[in-house]
Amino acid sequence: MPRFRDQHLNSHLPPDLILPTDAKIPPLTQYRTLNLQTNPDPKRFIEELWHINDITTILAPIPNRRRSPYEPDVYLIHTSHRTTYEYTCCTTTSLDPGTHLLREVLPDGERGAWTEGPFLKEMMEKEAKALIDAGWGSGYKxxxxxxxxxxxxxxxxxxxxxxxxxxxxxxxxxxxxxxxxxxxxxxxxxxxxxxxxxxxxxxxxxxxxxxxxx
Incomplete structure (x- = not known):
């Protein structure tokens, strides 16, 4: 994962994405450990979209009704190599599904730039093949x-x-x-x-x- 130190390097992303506001990301005290057995999706998406396979813990923000409903949730990802990431799945300004994003949190607390998963096409092809193998015809419905x-x-x-x-x-x-x-x-x-x-x-x-x- 590249270590971008400039937090304004998000111009490469689609302009209609609603990105998380750094100042509104909850403090660590307002997070809880995610049960990866009953909530496997965040880990699976990160592994398949970024090929990060050493995830040990994922922390999810505790629901807070005072937060804006349009503010995307930001998950904290810890790995066995002591690297920390932030992960989010945001929407567009028209409230349509957006994309999965990941960025590294550096040891000094500075955040890198949001990046889209470079292996999206590979993941989609894998899921399409699984659907076809399962007898779902040509794939996506x-x-x-x-x-x-x-x-x-x-x-x-x-x-x-x-x-x-x-x-x-x-x-x-x-x-x-x-x-x-x-x-x-x-x-x-x-x-x-x-x-x-x-x-x-x-x-x-x-x-x-x-x-x-x-």
Missing amino acids: PLTEMEHAEIMGAKELRWLGLGGDEKCHAGVLWIMMGKPEVGTEVGRGGFERVLGAHLEEGCGFEERKCRGER
Whole structure:
């Protein structure tokens, strides 16, 4: 991973990406260790997109409703070689899926430039081959609304200010409920109550599946 010391070297990225704001990245005290058994995706994406295969720990930000729902989550990646990275998956200004980004955090705390995974084409070809081998014809098929919610959440619920699995869990539940109206305070309050009760019932969103979806 190249060590860029100039934090303004992001002009090589698509201009419509919503990049994380450094000043808004939570302090270390507001992170939790990610369970890589139940949440394997960040590690898998980093390994396949950047060929970094010595990841030991991934820290995810603790959900905070006071954060802007448009601010991308930034994960901390630690490796056995004592290298630290920051990883994010951001959207575009039109709230469409953006790209996966990684940057190195230097020992003095300075951050490098965001970089896109150089092995994206290789990963896509690998996944396409796996689909074909599994009998899915010519490969990629458009994601269903539910599949999109399982990995990206629902943009209609950004006002909740959730991130990570919590965001995806809420999106899946909302679709399972038939996508009730959440454009008003009444609608939002109603969904928040249902979501709170649902979580209290113990749905753990295992393998990105909501209770009742399996």
